[in-house]
Amino acid sequence: MQDEVVKNIILGEDDNYIINVGPQHPSTHGVLRFEVSLQGETIKKVIPHCGYIHRGIEKMSERLTYPQIIHLTDRMDYLSAHMNNEAVCLCVEKALEVEVPERVLYIRTILNELNRIASHQLWWCAMGMDLGALTTFFYGLRDREKILDIFEESFGTRLIQSVNTPGGLMQDIHPGFQKRITEFIKYFRKKLPEYDQLLTGNVIFRERTEGIAIMTREDAVQYGVTGPSGRASGLSCDIRKIAPYGAYPRVSFKEVLRTEGDTLARYKVRIEEMYESMKILEQLTDNIPLGDYTAKMKAVIRLPAGEFYQRVETARGELGVYIVSDGNKTPYRIKFRAPNFSNLFVISKLAVGYKIADLIAISGSLDLVIPDIDR
Amino acid sequence: MILVIDVYDFSGLTQAIDKSLKAVMSPGWATFAEYVIIGLIFLIFYAILGLFLVYAERKVCAFIQNRLGPNRVGPLGIFQTIADLIKLLMKELVPIKNADKLLFNIAPFIVIIASFMAIASIPFARGLQALDFNIGVFYIVAVSSLGVVGILLAGWSSNSKYSLIGAMRSGAQVISYELSVGLSLLTVVVFAGTMQLSEIIESQANGWWIFKGHVPALTAFIVFLIASTAETNRGPFDLAEAESELTAGFHTEYSGIRFAFFFLAEFMNMFIVASLATTVFLGGWMPLHFGTGGVFNRIMDFIPPVVWFFVKTGIVIYIMMWFKWTFPRLRIDQLLTLEWKYLLPINLFNITLVAFLTLMGWHF
Amino acid sequence: MSALINYFKDIFFGIRTLWAGMRITGGYFISPREIVTQKYPENRDHLQMFDRYRGEVIMPHDENNQHRCTGCGICQINCPNGTIEVLTRKELTSEGKEMRVIDKHIYHLDRCTFCALCVKTCPSNALAFGHDFENAVFDKSKLTKILNKPGSSIIKEVK
């Protein structure tokens, strides 16, 4: 055992320069540590260390009822909070075989897409900032504010919505909901091309990202990289297409796929996904059917004994919720297959041979949310 | 026309001070007293200008980013930087374990002295120049490159890996970009036929070099802007600092007033290169003239040369801030590629062209 | 030759894209209308939160200092974080019946995650979300609040 520990501490050869990027570092966007072994500025080895904000959500959930678990899932990937909520709700609804009203499906899907745009906006801010373009941060947040206002008007919460509950929603949407979304789409369609001019087209940005850290499709599958990062490598992994849920079967949208697999491709997939999300929103917003905002549920939700698995596409990839129930009102075991957990470790393959500045760009392009890795 | 400019000639004033000083004490002491006076004036000027530039940068970046910027301390937040300065003065100077104490402490001073020395030979107006060397351009280029020694020492002595990477980057960067700065200044030196800054300005009395020198001068100006931004370690070339990569690069371990020195020196360096660009390419304190004579030119003459100088410098500084708040940062190898593959060949070609143009007398 | 053409193409492509970015930032620089900053303490008077804003949990009292809480404890059971503690006592009504009355409805704001489970599950709508968001205090114990006002009683109609 002791020998093993010693073996693990030695990272590379003696003359390697080892630095810790994190846990407190401007570009890890949270408490994540990369142990980087350098030669000059070239990276020879990257070892990600996580666990700095492990809160034991899975253990906590074993003592909570299903509606209570939902508020904890918000705190995993806080940028796609609604998708996380929905994953648990869908899993519980599937287990109980509850038919959810049409209206709920539509609203959930709209919230999903709004959340996805908000998440990608924040990613864009942070990606620009990682590369040293600080102004992007403010432009992205400025536009994200409009989405948060939509959430706040209807549900009173901003970053995390806490509005889903097994069977539907906690409260109905505000009468001004649709109008605000329409306004937002009109506004954002004007602003999104500015993102392209400011960053995407920029020659420095291109130099920094094009051809950097190419992830092949095989790598993506092997490492389980999903979401926009996986789709940039040509891996068709959009759960909205593979196993549709919510109102996704009713809308037409394109699964954004690119084949380059480099940092620029991962960037472009997300930018294009914002356009696609706006398309979905346009199709749904004006067609929300009338009806109840929740299905009739029992006061205490008990799942039948058995195992249930639900896949959901969050802004960062595939979220899997695996519930093992023994018939009680609390789950016997709940497991969240977090998208960032799988996406993180590919960095130790991608970053090798590139400069330390590229490591920052790569981790930015993978769009990691640290609480989701640790849970 | 000459009359109006003469009203703003400061050499009469400075000579009068010189005379009155020499009347009351021996010439040696008089010179010493002048040094002290000039030193004090520059110290105050340096501090005020540094504070103002920090404020200006914060306001410019705020407006670019749809924000208001500092607006709490004083009207429009103009005292914000003073409050920051007081805060920095009161902060603890964190001692670093295993740091090279001597080098660690003198590094900020080297950086600030280098910029202080350079400012001495900037001509603010006719006669308003502390040192009018006959090799002024050379002096500024030489002195301003001293600053990198301070940055290297700061990075080396901090005993921090991030700092060391930042310092090494800075060394590579400044050494390469110095070439471009020197060569682009050389174009105007070839045009003007002198290295004395006051004479370069006098040679622009009938038009600024950026207008007179055709395309080569314009090219040289753009190259100078890029290269000098790089030499002052400002974004998009702030690799030595590289906030998102190296936390704060070479000054990661510095706190309190030592950090403020680096901060101030960065802004002063920006002012120096901007004023050098103004002096060499934009006619220094010369007013803007179109053609000869005319009402427009007369009105322009009434604006004091100091105002002209600071307005032009301000515009150049704004352009540099504009760069910083728009572009992402380059990677170290791209930075060197830009210099050795693009700027240097363009510059060399440019200077050959200028030499040819001057030989044929094809400039105005 | 083509290498030379590409070289100049690169330069002009670079300048063009850089200029495109500078045009955007420069455009914002000269248009102060686009500034989105709100001056917070100054705009306090006319700062309007959305109706459904989830601030702290409150217990609305009417003008007779009466609330609707029966002390059933459903909010306490539903709260995932142990934010709510309901202390009740038995009291004799005028008809001589024994009735449950809340003694203290304790709310730990420092543990609250605003998941709204208490407000939504309350059978008598006794709880609501306030619009106050200025909850910064120097002492953590100040975040523990008693929601029922002193001397308050339950509204008669609520069963």
Place this chain on the structure above:
Amino acid sequence: MDQAALKQHFEEILPGLTFPENKQYPEVIVPVDKLRAFCDHLKNSQELLFDYLMCLTAVDWNDHFMVVYHLSSTIYHHTVVVKTRIGNRENPAVDTLSDIWKTAEFHEREVYDLFGISFINHPDMKRLFLEDDYGFPLRKDFTDESRMIVK
């Protein structure tokens, strides 16, 4: 492939498997010693091509552990749940699959961290989140007086 076809296929490779009832995905319980060979076949067989390990976790059933693998194919999009039962509670161990699916390396480390199930031949079998002396929190018999509040 649909559920029945998959079942038949599995029967052919490894006779004597148990197929528990699962409404959602086909499910198969593989003995611990056969797991590696079985999974290797699932990954490399051209008709199956389960190249994507969706989820790897374990469940503590008090008397035994169940390690659960959710496999999917990125080409055919069919899914299967492979389970293996570990009876040994003192020193639970199972063969690593990290050379078949790279992502298993990290999921296995997570399982090791939280359940204490060690994976044989794993390249880097150490804890991922917690300190070395923490205990294995997702085991049902885990207690931590100082940090757990039981209502």
